[in-house]
Structures are given as structure tokens and as C-alpha cells.
Amino acid sequence: MSEVRIEHVFKRFGDVTAVNDFDLTVKDGEFVSLLGPSGCGKTTSLRMIAGFERATEGEIYIGDHCVSSSTKNTFVPPEKRDIGMVFQSYAVWPHMTVTENVAYPLKIQKVPKEERAARVAEMLKMVHLDEYASRYPHQLSGGQQQRVALARALVMRPGLLLLDEPLSNLDAKLRESMRFEISSIQKELGITVIYVTHDQSEAMTMSDRVVVMSRGVIQQIGTPYDIYRNPANKMVADFIGLVNFVEGEVQGDRVYISGTGVSFPNTSGVTGSAIIAVRPENIRMSRSGGTIEGKLTHRFYLGDAVDYRVQCKHHEIRVIVKGADLKEFNDGETVYLDFDKIMVFDRE
């Protein structure tokens, strides 16, 4: 099992900096996700760890080995990095059976035939494909093909498993069950995993830590709890979960909603112009007694909750009330809002 250290890595394509000062240590046996919108540099970072892209600057260590260094001019090719990788497109070879696909890495390493067969059988059992051993990929469903890819990536017992959006080609139900499957296999093997995704719920449910990226820059590294409860900046707050933004001004140790007398204690260290963020589920709505007056404009019934839109002066605020009854409030009604937990960010 391997610790992975990525030290001040840059990747430039001509004038474009795709990855800007990526610095991360993934602990032995840890599950870390790289999360961000498309084009944020997460896949490029993963491909540099895999050895498919060469870092323009910086160093990458897998275990004790330096696999890439711009100053020492070291570059270990992907086949010598002791990693397993699962691709978004599955990349299961169509001209080989399930067994041949999974056995391929062992064949390359010249593992003896009997041992090879035993290890392939063991892997297929782990991903529940033992009955499909002699099938060809075109006879399998997408989910099954993805499990072949997973078995092939793990059969060498690599120190590090890389997954590049492995679930995004699957349908929603299958995606959810595969999440748990990948998680439980990772726990069972104790393998280090780096997982790239643009799906926040995937990252939140599976990871020990999440790395949120945007425009090539790491925005925040933290546990799922951290990045949801204490986002480092406006981008993270916006990308993870739902959030309302209103403009604010910091005066002394309080932050005021612009143009109102409504204020909250400010512990963020932000001064001057600010952005106040509040998640829809952290707002209480009532017919009287609240601090912010508004007019209810729309209601959407979600089953387990009701999603309201409230017009407060020039801001439209989204409020989600769990377990509410649709008829509790009516369109056009005057309501009062209380923000229970706010976050304060720089306006940028």
C-alpha cells in the first residue's frame, strides 16, 4: 500500500495552465476524491499521477519512489508505477474474454499459469462476475464491464488505485450500488484510492477527504463534513450543496445584509464588502416574528420537503423545509425568514 505525495505540481499546455500548484499528500489506505466542474484540472492531475501526462513542474511520489520530477528529470512510465486504473469508458478490451482481460496484467508480469487462474477467479468473485468468466465484453452490460475494469485494475494488488469518473456512464440506480461496492472493496483491501468525479454526492459518500478544484487550483481539502459545513470560499460553497448568496457589509465585528439593518456576528475575518451565504435548509420561515420580511412567490413539492422561493427586496431566497406540508404557506403570502447558520466570504 502506498502513500502518494504530489508536491507543487504544475501542468501547462502552451499558455494555458491546466493545473496550478497542486499540492497534496494522500495517506496510505486513504480514499481521496478530486472534485470539481469539468475543465477544473482534476483529470489532468490524475493522469499526471498515472504517468499519461508529464508534469511541467513539481514532483510526484508513489510510496518511496519519485515517479516524476521536473528538476531531477525523472519520469517513470505508467507501466512501471505499480498502479491500477479504471477509466470512464471502461476500456475493457473487446477482443479478449472477461478472464483474459483480468489476467492480462498477470500475464505481463509472467505470473505462473495456475497462480494466474486462481487470482483471476478470486478477483472475479470479489466483483461478482465469476459466472461471466468466459464472456466477451459485448455480451456484458455497462455495469458488468465496469466491474471487469475494476477487477483488472486490482488483480496486481497495486499500492494505488486511480479511478477516472468510473460511474458517469452508468444509470442512476446502478451508480449508487456501485458506489457502495467500490467503497467496500477499498475497505476490504485497504488500498489507497484517488477518485476523480464531478458528482458531489459521489465524492461525499465515498471519500475520507475531498479535494475541491476549480480552474486548475485546489480550492479546499477537507473531510466531506468540513467542505459542506465550512467551505473555504464562495466557489466551494456554491459547488457543494445548495446555497443562497446575498451581498453584505462588514462593520466592526458584525456583518450586515446590504441595505438592511439585519446583521449577524462575523467570525470569518472578512472585512469591508462581503458575501453572506446561507443554505436553504438553514433558514426558518414563519408568518410573524422573523428578521427578514419577504413575499412567497413559488412553491415546489419534493415529497420529503417543500422548496420555496421568497422575494426579499432585490434578492430571491430559496428555502427548503423538511417534512413540511405544501399547504402550510400560500403563494403571495408575506413571510419572515431567520438565517440560522450563515457563512461570510470575500466578494472576490
Place this chain on the structure above:
Amino acid sequence: MGFLQRINSKFLVISLSVLLLLYFVVFPLAILLYDSVLVDGAFTLENYREVYSKDVNWRALANTVELSLIVMVASVIITFPLAWLVGRTDLPWKKGYRTLLVASYMIPPYVGAIAWVQLLNPSVGYLNNIFKWMFNLQQAPFDIYTTGGLAWVLTLFYSPFAFITISRAMEKMDPTLEEAARVSGSSPLRTLVDVTLPLMAPSILAGGLLVFIAAGSCFGIPAIVGMPGNIEVMTTRIVTYVYMGDEAGIRDATSLAASLMFIANALLFGMTWMLGRKDYTTISGKSTRPNIVELGKWKWPAFIAVGLYGFIAVILPLGSILLTSLLKSMSKGIELSNLGFDAWIPVITSSQYMESVWNSVVYGVIAATIGTALSIFIAYLAVKTKVKGRNFPDLLTIVGGSTPSIVIALALVITFSGNFGLNLYSTMWILVVSYLVKYMTMSVRTIAASLSQVHISLEEAALNSGASWLRTCKDIIMPLIAPSVIAGWFLIFMPSFYELTMSLLLYGSDTKTIGVLLYDLQTYADTQNASVLSVIILLIVLVGNVILNKLTKGNVGI
């Protein structure tokens, strides 16, 4: 009402195009086959037995198969690395090279043959002279009039078929399939052997078979390069028999043509089956990016190697023809004082020559215009309707396109000489029909491809806005597919314009085309006039290709 009209006009279009195609494609080919197995009204294989009892025909068949095999293998061996270098590496000037490597596709094959005869004939070949002078040789090192020489010219002119097929497959392949092998511990070379080659095998074989069929069906190159050295192939035998002019000659030609058609169709069928195998289709993620291999220290050697090949395959022959056309006197050497447009004047001012050029332009324009109109209907039918048998007309054009030219020409001669009512012999129409049969499939392909990009909802939105079906065609569909329609027009016009094989069997005293004229000049050893005419053909084809390229943004070209 409008709905009924739509059904009716569609039905009318399908029946009309099917009838036309049946009459001009299927009927003549059927007559050809029928004639080949019929003696005095009874079924017999006697004709075949007789034709193949002659040694010369056996040799022609053996030569055809042998040459086609050599050319196929050589083409694959040459084009696979070229396609890989151009498609998958950081080779400098890739775009330019791609154009250069498919350029011989747009040069008429017989013009290439004329050029290589000029370069490598044993008595006065330019290259032979240069080698003699450089290495102080008594004898010319190369003789073009040999099997090797013939295979050389065929390979240079037909390898683009393999190049296009193989590089398309390379671009379509999901690069993560190779990356998965790399992380599995496999070196780049092992990945090539274990993953890339097996996955590309069907395309490589398909490209090879295309080359095989094209080389075996070709007449111009073997006629110009092979015949002087007494190397006969199927196509040259067929023409020789037809030129005998008597019934026995036509009968022998028919049997040979039927054999050639059988071989070509069997191979094409095999190829289609191979490419259609489902087990090689793979799901590819949206993030497939080209997996570019860095050549490192091999970058510049590779650049020079590819450039050298492009120079030999394209620039050298074109340069030779241009040079010959500009020589004042063929007997004097290549020096500045001997260069000028002197040889051009008699050609351009010759009414006989210019009439042939004009004929070719006119027949090309007529064939292209009729063909494009038909192609639009056929493509619309196949892509946009759910009518039963909608793919049938399209299939018939493919049959025409894949039948060797010489076979089409002979079938038309047999069928439309008055034996079955219609007599087109020696008229321009038999030429136009032959061009349509052979080349319409290209424009149907192009127009169908662009029609399939026009989503049905665009039409439905127009109908929904109150436009009639015809109005929808005019306002929505035609503007969207216009570039491909014009491209389709050129794809018929250009090969028709410089066509040789079919024209040679079908022209009459008043309908001589530029291809036939050029062939005559070359046969009578009038190299210089042949070169001038070749340059004129190349200029017209070049202009056509530039227009085509502009219109389709480089997606379609000859």
C-alpha cells in the same frame, strides 16, 4: 390532404429511382452474367472453359491476383506506420503530410503511370539518367516495364485507400484501451502488439482489400506500364478482346469480366461482413482525447522519412510531368534555355484536342448534375423516411460503385447496343450513364451523411410552424445540406471528367474524351503532348479539389 400528397410523392420518388437504377445498373450486369453462361440458349460453363483454356488468359488472371496481393501487402506495410505517425504522434507538419499522403487519390491513375514511365523507363527515364550519372553506371538501374515496376506504380496510387481506412480507424479507437494496457504493466511496443493491432485488424484487412480490388480493377496503369513489357492483366485482356470487335472477342471479354466481377464482389462482401462485426464496437467516454505519443529523438528522422515518401509518391511524378510539358525540345537536356511554353501552344490551339477537353467537361457536368439530383432523393429516402425498401436504391448505387469500371462498360456495351430496344452506342449518353453508375455512390454517401446530421425535430419544427413538406425542404433542409450537395456534385464531376477505362470502350468518333485522347497520345509515344494534357487535367482537378475542400472544411475530397 397534405399528408397524402407526401406519401404519394415519396412513393413516386422511390419507384422512379428504383426503376432507373434497376434498368441502368442491375439489368446490364445481369445480362453480362447471363451471356457468360449461355451458349445457343442453354446454360453452360463452356465459355469460361474456353477462355481459360488459353494460356494468355490464365497468365492474366495469375498476374492480376499476384499484383493485387503484392500491392495490398505493400500498401498496408507502408501506410500503417504512416497513419500512426500522422494520427497518433507529435510528428511536425502533420496536417500538411495528411493532405500530401492522400493527394495521389486525386491524380488520375494513368497520369501517374505516364509520369513514372517518364521517370523510370530504361532508355531515357529522368531518374535512371540521374542514377547513371551519379553512380557512373553503363545501364539504367530500373526498368518500369516489369512486374516490379507495375506493382510500384499501383502501390503509390492505391495505398491512399488503405491510408484513409487505417487512419480513420486509428482516430476512432478509444485511447483509454491502450492506456489500460499501459497501467497493466505493458510497454508501448507490447501495447501495440497486444491491443492496438488486434483491435485494428479488421480495418487493416478492410483497407488492404480495398487496395486489392482497386489494383485488380485498374486498367490505366497496367495498360501504360504493363503492356509495353508484355505483362497482361484481366482488364487489359478484356479491352483487347473487345477491340477485336467480333462476336468471339465479346464472348471471351464477357467471361473474363464476369470472373473479375465475381472476385471483386466476393471480396467486398467479406470486407463488409468483417467491418460489421459487433464485438469490436466499444463504448467510449465523452472525454476521449487523442493519445499523442511523443517521438522524442525520433521526431526529426520520422519527419524526414514521411517527407521523403510524400516527395517520391506525389511531388516527383507531378514534377516530372510538368517538366516534360515545359521542355522546348525533348531531345535536348534539362536546362533553362530549353524551358518554355512552346509545347503548350499546339495543344491549346488544336481544335481536335480542345474538343475532347470540352466533351469531358460537358459529360462531367451532365453526369454530376443528374447524379446529384438523384442522390438527394436516394439519400433522403434512406436517411429520413421509414418507407419499406428505403435503403434499396442506395444499395444499388453501392453495387454500381463497387463493380470494376471495365465490367460496367462491357455490360453497357452489350445491353444498350440495340439488342434490348434502347440503343445508346456511340452517343454521349452511354458515357454519362456509365459515369453515373460508377460514381453516384460517392455523392449519395456524402449527402446522406450530412442529411443524417439534420435532426428530424428541425423538420418537425418547420411543419409545426405551418410550412408544407416541400417548403420545409426548401427553407430548412436544402440550406443545411447545401455544402454537401455541392461536394457531391464535384465528387461525380471530377472522376467523370478524367475517366479513362469506361470511356475507352464506350466513346464514339464524336464523343472522344480527354482520358481517351491522353491514352492515345501515350500509346503513340507522343509524350510531350500527353504531358501538356496531363497538366491541364491536373489543374482542373486541383481547382475542383480546392473548392471541395473549402466547402466541406476538408472532410471530403478525391
